[in-house]
Amino acid sequence: MQVPERSALTGFSDSGLDRLASARDDEAAFERLFADSASSAVVLCRDLAIVRRTSAGLRAFFPKNLWEGLGPAEETVLLGRSGAGATFGLALPADALEDPPPGDVLDHLPLKGRPDCVAMNVRSLALGGLVTREEIGLLGQAKSLLGWHARHRFCSVCGAGSRIASAGWRRACASCGAAHFPRTDPVVIMLVVAGERCLLGRQPRFPKGMYSALAGFLEPGETIENAVRREILEESGVKVGAVAYHASQPWPFPSSLMIGCIAQATSEAVTIDKTELEDCRWFDRSELAAMFAGDHPSGFTAPQPIAIAHLLMRDWLEGRTLAP
Ligand SMILES: [Zn+2]
Incomplete structure (x- = not known):
């Protein structure tokens, strides 16, 4: 009898995606996956998750036709594939959100021009069981990776600005050639x-x-x-x-x-x-x-x-x- 792996029971546990590592450095493959109508995304802004209000509750998962209406992303990372298409993590520019009242906590912020969406703290979503386990896993992966990019804009070897590479799984410094990898x-x-x-x-x-x-x-x-x-x-x-x-x-x-x-x-x-x-x-x-x-x-x-x-x-x- 197979013993269930205990890690699989924890919140934010890896959702079993094929992480598509071979597509990370293949620009044409990345573009094909991104353009595919079967692709999907989870979307963050200012470290908050963008969720949609639906008749069945909140959803963090955006099919391609719905994420396109959110406006251009500032960063795009390839999370992997769990179904028909690939799933991406998108970071919207900070000004996509309304500012909270002074002194208020950063949670439940409206997304400008989209009354059907709200930006929520990922911890609140997870603790409240407000979205599915799979969505929590994807949000955790996207939040860690996009947050790392947001905090590592500059090369830690020479101090020059670095750029996102390998579909989000590396940063490259054009000045000294150093490669930087997301840390855990x-x-x-x-x-x-x-x-x-x-x-x-x-x-x-x-x-x-x-x-x-x-x-x-x-x-x-x-x-x-x-x-x-x-x-x-x-x-x-x-x-x-x-x-x-x-x-x-x-x-x-x-x-x-x-x-x-x-x-x-x-x-x-x-x-x-x-x-x-x-x-x-x-x-x-x-x-x-x-x-x-x-x-x-x-x-x-x-x-x-x-x-x-x-x-x-x-x-x-x-x-x-x-x-x-
Ligand atoms: Zn450098």
Whole structure:
């Protein structure tokens, strides 16, 4: 029996596209795909997703005939192919959107001249389950890639302006010849376990009562296992021995890969790093079950299913994790 791959269950998981890498440096193939009436796109502007209001709810997927009405894109990247045609990621120029009222959050912005569309925060769309899983995967891929282009206009070797190349999967510097490739920043996120208990913490910015697995950026020259041990020791004072990989999740805020692990504690005393965490403590299985059921006596809750922390916690609770 085939064991389901746990990463496939996470939000923003790769939607299984054929990424069409062979077409990236073939200009004629790219133009054919782009002109094809079966092609489609997801569209972003100022890092927000453009969604259409339809009778069946919001849609982030634009068939060719509908995206053409949005006006010219500032950047175009080839995401891949999942059905009949190729799917592109388009970035509209910033002035395509109405400005928000001063001090307002950047969400729900009207698209000029298109009352049937609205620009929404990708996190709100994902957390609210407002578009399909496939659309969330495509939006995540497009947001990471287009956001990288927006933040890397200049060559990091010589400082000259660089240009988009390889259908969006490279930037080229005409001045010094350097090639730059889109980056993904690895983050370790780990459920530390000790027998029947697991270690959870909360950051001040979390929704009230929510506890989650601890996480942190992997540093240059560090293995995944050592990053897990360092982060846990820094944030909680708990020492960790064996570490086992469980699942991963692309997290396009702006361009991370969450590497989910189960880690075995070798000490249990908790010393909280108050610069990172508001609280951190051990939870037993019955508490975790109550958090998922929504009836924890202290009102504590688990992260939403879109987050890999939800999968790590639920898989451990239900016995689907390998012992590290
Ligand atoms: Zn250069």
